[in-house]
Amino acid sequence: MTEVLLNVMDGWPQGLQTLIVILIKITLILIPVMLGVAYLTFAERKLIGYMQVRIGPNRVGPKGWLQPIADALKLMFKEIILPTGANRFLFLTAPVLAIGPALAAWAVIPFTEGMVLADINAGLLYILALTSVGVYGVIIAGWASNSRYAFLGAMRSAAQIVAYEIAMGFALVGVLMAAGSLNLREIVLAQQGSILHWFLLPLWPLFLVYFISGVAETNRAPFDVAEGESEIVAGFHVEYSGMAFAVFFLAEYANMILIAVLTAIMFLGGWLSPFHGILPASAFTLPVVGALLGDGIHWFLIKVSLFLFIYLWLRATFPRYRYDQIMRLGWKVFIPVTIVWLVVLGVAIKVNLGPWFD
């Protein structure tokens, strides 16, 4: 496809050609991501509905399938309120700061072999940096709103995200030690072999810490004290309405999908098939079945969907954590667990413990 395009653009300036190719690739990433975000909100309402023995949204379109589009249109035609006493510039910058990093992080995600926008060596470092920038959106929103609830929500969320980011960072160090690379594609390839080689097994405490920290980082239930609609109304985005609120909403869901994607890549072998080493090698050469059984983007999507389902399931099942319990879990449970496991992992790598590190 790239070659057809390059033929069409023959004779155009070199810089323009690369820019257009990049823009097309970005569009090809962003459209599925935005569709995923829209239908994740729908899936959430439906799933939680069924878990609570209700039906969920079912009026707009067949079985409610047009609900997310109706929501977006409605929000677009609502007034954006700028509260008195708010710092207008920061108030409007905050949503942009939330969504910019949440989307830009997708640049280094490998969807399947060779399907990545920017195959850079510092992929994981880039992701860590961008997810940290996302915190600013929440803090600035809370401070700029000039509202007590927003301020409280921002303070809570800042301390919580900071605590869980350390646990998350340590879990990432474990992945790096096992994979020996910051490049996300190489991290996936380091898990080749069989289902036993996925980092899920040698790094299982880090996997749990990473995923739970991810839930806390995105301010999702049961760690949603930053929003806590029954305590501080909506936390940091009380004062936001219309599209300004919608942008925060998009950022939250894009971050959820991002965490699910990263967990799948780092611990469940991304696009690798779980059947390697179980089925005989000849099974993968069968006409259609072989392609389905072998590696491919469908495995990646299945794994991501699994984690997104867990996200929604957690919200339907658990009551909200108390704030002191959140901080205790982050500082006194997750950080010691990860430090201990890093030492264990280091020793395991140094003695070449099979089947993972030989």
Add this chain to the structure above:
Amino acid sequence: MLENYVPILVFLVIGILFGVIPMLAGFLLGPRRPDDEKLSPYECGFEPFEDSRMKFDVRYYLVAILFIIFDLEIAFLFPWAVVLDEIGLFGFLAMMLFLAILVIGFIYEWKKGALEWE
């Protein structure tokens, strides 16, 4: 090598546009009929009577300081973890010593009650 980072720059710009354009659309398409009641900060129906940027607990500062220490530690661990295979036993033990010093600090702050949120 460096041209691998161009798509990231473009993506960052697009990500920011994804925040700016919907809000501009919201301002253009939505109504604008502000009044005093609507613009006052939400406070469960009360008139807000003080500046809402109030004093907050000193423990938030403490958490921020502890965060810097540990985040720096992670920044040191990143390059070490990548080359773990090549630096041999000495590199491994050196980092274990560094970790041990930090763990002593961690135990100290734990015993001092810096992590308590009763």
